[in-house]
Amino acid sequence: MDNHKERIANFRIEPPGLFRGRGDHPKMGMLKRRIRPQDIIINCSKDSKYPTPPPGTKWKEVRHDNKVTWLVSWTENIQGSIKYIMLNPSSRIKGEKDWQKYETARRLKKCVDRLRAQYREDWKSKEMRIRQRAVALYFIDKLALRAGNEKEEGETADTVGCCSLRVEHLKLYPESEGQEYVVEFDFLGKDSIRYYNRVPVEKRVFKNLQLFMENKEPDDDLFDRLNTSILNKHLQELMDGLTAKVFRTYNASITLQQQLKELTNAEDNIPAKILSYNRANRAVAILCNHQRAPPKTFEKSMQNLQTKIDAKKDQLSDAKRELKSTKADAKVRKDEKSKKAVETKRKAVQRIEEQLMKLEVQATDREENKQIALGTSKLNYLDPRISVAWCKKWGVPIEKIYNKTQREKFAWAIDMADKDYEF
DNA sequence: CCTGATACTTAGAATTCTCGAA
DNA sequence: TTCGAGAATTCTAAGTATCAGG
Numbered sequence: 109m110d111n112h113k114e115r116i117a118n119f120r121i122e123p124p125g126l127f128r129g130r131g132d133h134p135k136m137g138m139l140k141r142r143i144r145p146q147d148i149i150i151n152c153s154k155d156s157k158y159p160t161p162p163p164g165t166k167w168k169e170v171r172h173d174n175k176v177t178w179l180v181s182w183t184e185n186i187q188g189s190i191k192y193i194m195l196n197p198s199s200r201i202k203g204e205k206d207w208q209k210y211e212t213a214r215r216l217k218k219c220v221d222r223l224r225a226q227y228r229e230d231w232k233s234k235e236m237r238i239r240q241r242a243v244a245l246y247f248i249d250k251l252a253l254r255a256g257n258e259k260e261e262g263e264t265a266d267t268v269g270c271c272s273l274r275v276e277h278l279k280l281y282p283e284s285e286g287q288e289y290v291v292e293f294d295f296l297g298k299d300s301i302r303y304y305n306r307v308p309v310e311k312r313v314f315k316n317l318q319l320f321m322e323n324k325e326p327d328d329d330l331f332d333r334l335n336t337s338i339l340n341k342h343l344q345e346l347m348d349g350l351t352a353k354v355f356r357t358y359n360a361s362i363t364l365q366q367q368l369k370e371l372t373n374a375e376d377n378i379p380a381k382i383l384s385y386n387r388a389n390r391a392v393a394i395l396c397n398h399q400r401a402p403p404k405t406f407e408k409s410m411q412n413l414q415t416k417i418d419a420k421k422d423q424l425s426d427a428k429r430e431l432k433s434t435k436a437d438a439k440v441r442k443d444e445k446s447k448k449a450v451e452t453k454r455k456a457v458q459r460i461e462e463q464l465m466k467l468e469v470q471a472t473d474r475e476e477n478k479q480i481a482l483g484t485s486k487l488n489y490l491d492p493r494i495s496v497a498w499c500k501k502w503g504v505p506i507e508k509i510y511n512k513t514q515r516e517k518f519a520w521a522i523d524m525a526d527k528d529y530e531f
Numbered sequence: 532c533c534t535g536a537t538a539c540t541t542a543g544a545a546t547t548c549t550c551g552a553a
Numbered sequence: 554t555t556c557g558a559g560a561a562t563t564c565t566a567a568g569t570a571t572c573a574g575g
Contacts, residue, residue, distance in 0.1 A: 176538065190537065191565085205539090254541095255569060264567080298568055299542055337533095340570070353540085353569060400543060409558070481543065488541055511561060534575085541568065548561070553554100 147182045177201055187263075198516035207520055210491040212349045213358040214531060219347055220358070224249065226346070231312040237333035241342060243316050244270050244331050248355050251305065252395050254298060255336040255352035267296045270352070271336050276326035280317055289314035303397050360392045360489035365531045367391045368498050379466045382508055383473050385498065390476060392485045400481040413471050420464045427457045492518035493525035500527035 145165035150158045154172045161167050168182075180193040195201050216223075227249075230242030247253050248270050256269025268277065277295035284290040287308045297303045309317075320330055336352065343350040367388035372381060403409070431453040438446035492510075496518070499506045510518060 178538075181538090189566095192538075194539080209540090257569065259568090267567085269568085299566080301543085336569075337571090351570065398542080403559095405558075412558085484542055513562070532575105535573095537570100537572085539568105539570085542566080544564090546561100546563070549559090551556105551558095553556085 143182055149181045151176065151178055151180065198513075198519065203517070203520045206517075209357060210361065210493070210531075212354055213361055213491070216347060216350060216354050216358045217362065217531070220249075223346055228310075228312075231310075231316055237338075239316050240320065240331040240334045241339060243313055243320070244334055244339060245343075246309075246313060248352050249359070251293075251307065252356050252359050252397075253303075254356070255339065257336050265296070265300050267298060267300055269297065271331055271334055271339060273330040274326065275321050275324045275328050275330055278317065278321070278330065280314065280321070282314075291317065297397065301397060301399050356396065357489055360396060360485055361491040361494060361531050363392050363395055364388050364490050365494050368494070372498070372502060374502075377462075377465075378504055378508070379469050381502055381504055383469045385495075385504075385509060386473055386482065387476070389482045389486060389490070390480055392490060393480045393482050396485055396489060398481045398484045399479055402478050406478060410471070410474065413467065413474065417464065417467045417471065420460065420467055424457070424460045424464055427453070427460050431457050487514070487517070491531050492521035493529045494531050496521050496525040497527050497529035500525070 145161040146168055148161075149168050150170045151173055152158050152170070153174065158170065178192040178194050182191055183189070184191050197203075197206075223245075227242040227245045230238050231246075233239050233242065248255070254269035256272035258272060259267075268274065273295065277293060279292040279294075281290040281292065282288065284306070289311055290306055290308050291314070293303055293305045293307070295303055317330075320332075324332075340351045343352065343354075368385065371384040371387055373384070376384070431450070434446070434449050434453045438450050495509050496506065498504070499509060506515065506522060515522065
């Protein structure tokens, strides 16, 4: 069914009253926002049907702008920001946009060596703005930092990205724990998630950072001659369609591909291969700093799993003991029936060993994933064709990697990629 | 240049659903 | 048949990027 029509058909205006905002529970009934029919703008093609407003009311406007993709919008009454109803990720429009995003990242792959050589040169530039630009780009590339737009002070949480880093967010160590030129980052990023990292950097970068920080207060901008608009303008000149966030997409996807190559063992069974996939995914999530609060039930669920593992181990030693005695029995009796019994017992042991292994893999995976969120990178940063190709290459069912919704969103990739796809 | 408006992507938590063990 | 853990889905805030108009 045509997605646009579907969304329109399902669209309805809530009765005036209770609307939720991030952080408050619906049952608390917090009165936050009230969307009134007269605030709503409908955007649809000229010949399409659209919902009629509730009796006695009117829409703010009905327009037909095919330069944008939203179906409905209104101005939220707290911050005055605009809200939209958009198409589902499985829609053609979103799918094509997503594909395009990964194609841009693949074009970056082709010229990234040139760009890296360029910004390394720029570390030596006579001009401060160029040096700052080059060091910022190095961070965005190496550490997958976000661009860091300026935001209005006071109104919002004090969070930063690359271009908005302040002096107080970095500590420089000429030497630390046997490594030279170590930079310690400690700041709050998007959603106030802490970014903490200690990384050795190139000497030139280190010297530049010292220079940028000279005679500044802790709350001064590190890159005082740079902002996202300047940076993106520069990137646009280096490659068509290049912006700061393309580096995150590129580095995430290339890391997944490279980690899958490194971690997948041909002789592993499917659960072990999936563990390898999750580990590759995890490497990306760590790079992008996708964290989560450990689930409230984490300790308990680990304990439950351990109990299962212990029980399985007991079951295994029982089965082994039985196998042994059946073998001994067969040696004495030497008849067909006892030979068959040995085979049955042998199979049982094998089956239990496999089950045990599966549980242990699950425990490892869960433990390693305690504070890491895999969903965001899987949904937004990893070219799905890499995963599709990996599944085809190793005979792993795609359902093990993507659930139903994800398969719908990535239908274009499932159609497109064969086992030899290279990002 | 700078600023605010606009449109779109990315984000983790909250909520709801589902399925296997008891 | 019920219960609860884990998976799936929903929710909407918080980002990025671009552009018009001063």
